[in-house]
Amino acid sequence: MAPKRKSNLLKDKPRTACGIFGVFDNPNASVLTYYGLHSLQHRGQEAAGIVSCEFKEAKNRFHFNVVKGMGLVTDVFRDYSILKDQLNGNSAIGHTRYSTTGSANNEKNIQPLIVNYRNGNLAVAHNGNLTNFRTIRKELQDEGTIFQTTSDTELLLHLIARSKQKSQIHQIIEAIDKVDGAFSFVILTDTMLIAARDVYGFRPLVLGKKDGSYVVASETCAFDIIDAVYIRDVEPGEILVIDKNSEGKQQIISHRISKKVDKPHHCIFEYIYFSRPDSFVFGESVDKIRRKLGKSLAQESPVIPDKDEKTIVISVPDSSNTAALGYVTESIKQGINTKLELGLIRNHYVGRTFIQPEQGQREMKVKTKFNTVKGVLKGKKLVVVDDSIVRGTTSKMLVKLLREAEPKEIHLRISSPPIVNSCYYGMDFPNREELIAVKCDEDLEKIRQYLGVDSIHYLSPKKMLASVPNGEKKGYCTACFGGKYPAPIENVTDKNDLET
Numbered sequence: 001m002a003p004k005r006k007s008n009l010l011k012d013k014p015r016t017a018c019g020i021f022g023v024f025d026n027p028n029a030s031v032l033t034y035y036g037l038h039s040l041q042h043r044g045q046e047a048a049g050i051v052s053c054e055f056k057e058a059k060n061r062f063h064f065n066v067v068k069g070m071g072l073v074t075d076v077f078r079d080y081s082i083l084k085d086q087l088n089g090n091s092a093i094g095h096t097r098y099s100t101t102g103s104a105n106n107e108k109n110i111q112p113l114i115v116n117y118r119n120g121n122l123a124v125a126h127n128g129n130l131t132n133f134r135t136i137r138k139e140l141q142d143e144g145t146i147f148q149t150t151s152d153t154e155l156l157l158h159l160i161a162r163s164k165q166k167s168q169i170h171q172i173i174e175a176i177d178k179v180d181g182a183f184s185f186v187i188l189t190d191t192m193l194i195a196a197r198d199v200y201g202f203r204p205l206v207l208g209k210k211d212g213s214y215v216v217a218s219e220t221c222a223f224d225i226i227d228a229v230y231i232r233d234v235e236p237g238e239i240l241v242i243d244k245n246s247e248g249k250q251q252i253i254s255h256r257i258s259k260k261v262d263k264p265h266h267c268i269f270e271y272i273y274f275s276r277p278d279s280f281v282f283g284e285s286v287d288k289i290r291r292k293l294g295k296s297l298a299q300e301s302p303v304i305p306d307k308d309e310k311t312i313v314i315s316v317p318d319s320s321n322t323a324a325l326g327y328v329t330e331s332i333k334q335g336i337n338t339k340l341e342l343g344l345i346r347n348h349y350v351g352r353t354f355i356q357p358e359q360g361q362r363e364m365k366v367k368t369k370f371n372t373v374k375g376v377l378k379g380k381k382l383v384v385v386d387d388s389i390v391r392g393t394t395s396k397m398l399v400k401l402l403r404e405a406e407p408k409e410i411h412l413r414i415s416s417p418p419i420v421n422s423c424y425y426g427m428d429f430p431n432r433e434e435l436i437a438v439k440c441d442e443d444l445e446k447i448r449q450y451l452g453v454d455s456i457h458y459l460s461p462k463k464m465l466a467s468v469p470n471g472e473k474k475g476y477c478t479a480c481f482g483g484k485y486p487a488p489i490e491n492v493t494d495k496n497d498l499e500t
Contacts, residue, residue, distance in 0.1 A: 018111070019043035019218045020125045020205075022093040022186040024193035024242045025250055026213035030087035033094040036215070036222040037073045042276060043127070043218060044098035047110040048076045051123040053188055054089035062190035064121045065089060068110045093188045095125035098428065109151040112188070117161040119168045120190040126153040127218055128203045128426040131181030131489045155179065156187075168192075169241055169255075176239060177258050181487055182267075182425035184234070186216055193242040199257055200487055201236030201264035202425045202477060204281045207252075214242045214250060219279040233283055236264040263475035265486040269427060271468055272416045273387045277322050284469050287322055292467040293415040293459060294326025294385065298334070301457035303383045303411045305337050312376065312407075314343030316386040316398065323415040324385040338383075341376045343402075366397040377405035384453075388416045390429060392436030392451060399452045409454040417461045417481040418442060424489045425477060 019040025023029045030052045037048055049068025056063050065087050069076040073096055077083060095111035112125040130136075133152040136159070141147070145158050159175035168189060176185070182202035187194040195216040197205045208215045210228035217223060220230050234240055239255040266282045267274075277287040305311040311331065315324035324340060331338035347369055384402065389395050395412070402410055418437035422429050432438055440446035448456045459467075461481055468476065479485045 018095055018097045018125075018127045019222070020093070020095055020127050020184060020186045020216075021218070021222055022091075022125075022188065022193050022195065022216045023210070024091045024214050025244070026211065027090055029090050029092035030083045032210065032215065032226050033092040034073065034077055034083055035225045036217055037094045037096045039222040039225045039276075040096055040218055041073055043274065044096040045072055046070065047097040047107075048073045048095065049097075049110050049112055049125075050077070050083075050087055050092055050094040051112045051114055051188060052087040052089035052092040053121065053190060062121055063089075064114055064116075064123060064188075066112070066114055066123075068095075068112070070107060070110070091188060091193055093123055093125050093186045093193070106150060108149045111151070111153060112186075113149065113151070113153055113157060115157045115161065119171070121188075122157060122160060123188040124153060124156055125186045126156070127184045127205075128182035128198070129424060130155060130179050130183060131424050131487055132179065133181075134490050136178065156185070169194075172196075173239055173255055173257075181489070184218065191243055194239065195234050195242070196239040196257075197234045197236055198487075199237035199259045199261050199264075200266075200425075200477070201282070202267050202487075204266075204270060204275070205234040206280075207231045207234055207240065212250070214252065216240075219275055219281060221276045221279040224278070230280065237261075261486075265475050265477040267425065267427070268464070268468060268476040268478055269388075269416075269480070273319050274427075282469075282474075289468055290322035290415070291326035291329070293464065294323035294328075295330035296326075296463045296467045297323065297385070297413050297415050297457070297459050298327045298330035300460060300463055301413060301455075302331055302334060302336055303338075303381065303413075303455075305381050306408075309337070309381065311336060311338045311383055312341050312343065312380040313338055313383045313385060314341055314376075316384065317344055317346040317370075320385050320387045320415070323387060327383070327385050327413065327415075341373070343373050343376045343382070343405075344398075345371045345373060347371070366394060366401055370398065370401060372402060372405040374405040377402065377407045380407050381409045381411070382407040383411045383413055385413050385415065387414070388419060389414060389436055389447075390419060391434055392439075392447070395436075396451050403452070410452075412448075412451065412453045412456040414456070414458045416459055417464060418447075418458050419480050420482050421480050423480050424485065425479075425487065427480070429480065 021036035023032045033050050047070050052065045054063050112123040114123040130152040136155050160171050163171035163174050165171045183198045184203040184205040185196040208223045208228040208230045215228050237257040241253045245251045270281050271289045275281045275286045279286050303311045313328050315321045328340040420437050422432050
């Protein structure tokens, strides 16, 4: 059984699986991958790794170099010599990780995962969660397969290695056809870079070009830092093979996964929380959509100031900043005297670990991360805009911290609906019974009392879908908000309990 993850009250938010990046046939492959991962750091802070492919002329063979470790990208790659001396080669893939299956503290789970088999070297990095993980793992174990990790990603390597197909690309296509759930893969071979996305398109994956070389990444912000040009999204159900033609020029060949679905189901939380606001995700501006979510929230639940006063709006930095801007814009449009203020200052230098306070002093964790601007808040009618609430532990302590600044009232506004279900597609939520909305029977009054605010409002599912592009037609996954699970999932009672 998997060890339970320690509760982290500073991260009472959904967390995504990871960020992935790849570059093909570029002399600065590992450097470009490093910077790409740096821009994707928000998608995972537990571990990072880079694998590069180098042709060794003296031995007349390809060789994979790998550097990976626990911590942030800057922790793992501390100086340039690591990239220059240890990660030689013209192609590379990278991964920055937050675990959703397998132990977070198992260094063997750090990606990219690599293997050498009959067709050469193979490395894979994965963003998402395979929902038939248990079934395939048991089948492989029964056939004698020995696993080195507890990560669902390792399944793909074994499926490729055991394939009876003759060509390597058909081995990879066959393996991808066998896995279900949410996945965006980057796969590196001796001669190819492959990008693949599940038929539902849960997780984002984009294609770009840098100095004549193709690059792929989880988000377009990873292209901006290296001055790469965005070409298009990897389509749901598409397998892109990037290699060289007979003339030595880069080419792309597109294959399709055999499974068919009526429409994609993009994870709507990519817009609400996960992705950086400066990215284009699923072909749309994240910043623009978050502003729309904030505007919709103001339309549903405005806060009217007292006579001759202003409603003060603050965000819970940083993920809610854009939604708060939208909330203020729409409030002013409605004729409500509203002002955006910096009422909470976030300490960006809090590390992943720090001295833990004694029992009964847990609010110190929030004070370590946030501080209030008391002069802005004192005596004011205050609207706090946040993107989501999971357990509610951090929100409760944050409200307590805000109360110390002596505002007149605190009104909490959430730019997404209540979270009522676990996710099996690459987001790390606690078990359903730990969710505040479930514990409070989805009763807003109970939630309000627990958090200690004067009022609370969540954006309605209908308004949320109206705020995203083609909400009904394009297709989004809203299972965590009470919608249907679009892809089949195995019968597990604890999605974090996947080790055997």
